[in-house]
Amino acid sequence: xxxxxxxxxxxxxxxxxxxxxxxxxxxxxxxxxxxxxxxxxxxxxxxxxxxxxxxxxxxxxxxxxxxxxxxxxxxxxxxxxxxxxxxxxxxxxxxxxxxxxxxxxxxxxxxxxxxxxxxxxxxxxxxxxxxxxxxxxxxxxxxxxxxxxxxxxxxxxxxxxxxxxxxxxxxxxxxxxxxxxxxxxxxxxxxxxxxxxxxxxxxxxxxxxxxxxxxxxxxxx
Amino acid sequence: xxxxxxxxxxxxxxxxxxxxxxxxxxxxxxxxxxxxxxxxxxxxxxxxxxxxxxxxxxxxxxxxxxxxxxxxxxxxxxxxxxxxxxxxxxxxxxxxxxxxxxxxxxxxxxxxxxxxxxxxxxxxxxxxxxxxxxxxxxxxxxxxxxxxxxxxxxxxxxxxxxxxxxxxxxxxxxxxxxxxxxxxxxxxxxxxxxxxxxxxxxxxxxxxxxxxxxxxxxxxx
Numbered sequence: 001x002x003x004x005x006x007x008x009x010x011x012x013x014x015x016x017x018x019x020x021x022x023x024x025x026x027x028x029x030x031x032x033x034x035x036x037x038x039x040x041x042x043x044x045x046x047x048x049x050x051x052x053x054x055x056x057x058x059x060x061x062x063x064x065x066x067x068x069x070x071x072x073x074x075x076x077x078x079x080x081x082x083x084x085x086x087x088x089x090x091x092x093x094x095x096x097x098x099x100x101x102x103x104x105x106x107x108x109x110x111x112x113x114x115x116x117x118x119x120x121x122x123x124x125x126x127x128x129x130x131x132x133x134x135x136x137x138x139x140x141x142x143x144x145x146x147x148x149x150x151x152x153x154x155x156x157x158x159x160x161x162x163x164x165x166x167x168x169x170x171x172x173x174x175x176x177x178x179x180x181x182x183x184x185x186x187x188x189x190x191x192x193x194x195x196x197x198x199x200x201x202x203x204x205x206x207x208x209x210x211x212x213x214x215x216x217x218x219x220x221x
Numbered sequence: 222x223x224x225x226x227x228x229x230x231x232x233x234x235x236x237x238x239x240x241x242x243x244x245x246x247x248x249x250x251x252x253x254x255x256x257x258x259x260x261x262x263x264x265x266x267x268x269x270x271x272x273x274x275x276x277x278x279x280x281x282x283x284x285x286x287x288x289x290x291x292x293x294x295x296x297x298x299x300x301x302x303x304x305x306x307x308x309x310x311x312x313x314x315x316x317x318x319x320x321x322x323x324x325x326x327x328x329x330x331x332x333x334x335x336x337x338x339x340x341x342x343x344x345x346x347x348x349x350x351x352x353x354x355x356x357x358x359x360x361x362x363x364x365x366x367x368x369x370x371x372x373x374x375x376x377x378x379x380x381x382x383x384x385x386x387x388x389x390x391x392x393x394x395x396x397x398x399x400x401x402x403x404x405x406x407x408x409x410x411x412x413x414x415x416x417x418x419x420x421x422x423x424x425x426x427x428x429x430x431x432x433x434x435x436x437x438x439x440x441x442x
Contacts, residue, residue, distance in 0.1 A: 049293075049296040064260045068260065080270065082345060141361055
């Protein structure tokens, strides 16, 4: 699935929320949320790896529950969705892969280049599947995201049609690079290839077909 | 009883760690870890949705950092891996999809039946992609996992070879069902199909080829 910045014509529809917070305030709040989420990511890792005694775990849990209550003193009624203001600054802090406020997201920092996208990421204990290796489903999740943003190219809406992963070997936890590029377009279909690599080369390859909804502009009209 | 867990005598072989903690103590510690992780999941959700003032967010973050330090007072040197004891009780509390101690995992509770596996799960704000919908990559992650355990059928080792997802429509956040079954086996290849459904039917379909490593028993010898 591809999340993107809405066209002016899409204003107020499809779950995108118009929010006229001035851009400097959005930027400031984003930094505050990212700082909190960074510490929550540390907590996720510490929770997996801790070997402290049971009674200490229970005490930490109880103090944690009190912090949850403080954050819930004022909150959105549901998921964060995607917001944008009148300057077309958009933010999706809750996104599972790139959301600044989502501790599940590594978060992936996708860099858009002339021939595609890439992202460097370091995956720790929270992303494990087989011992010492990235969970194959996590690889699929990250590839789906970078392929989606590559297909939409920050200028159009696309939805994932099909996605195929080929696992070449285990992907070790640690520093990894994702790369994705468009190989061709046919009507409303955008064909994308992608990979995950460690220092020794490619571990997972993927290809996907992304669809532009009917009624939106396409490369060949 | 405040003994640390796991025992210092644990020995690793191929990433799987032999750990002769008695099964009742493993069960007890698992419940302790799951209780903490449950509260961390609440925190992940609250962090995404909170609208409390910046100052309060910073105060919560600082108190949270102190709790992280307390959990890190004694911890595993790296990812949790997979452990098993002499009774062949195995535990992978750090797994990204099913780990009891991993707040990234929903966690998925996979039920093994005579004709395949299924899992009922409720996905909240932390799993969002497009507004109100499950991130397509999260769908891929969960499908990869349930297909893998279906292929291995709790009695053999299999690795994901290829995996193809077909996105039929957006998957809404909320209650969902995953189903997976083996359609055929050829030599060391196991062919699996799977789906995600909401109350209105299938949203994502998948098929995958899983490979049994050379030298392990296969269905046709």
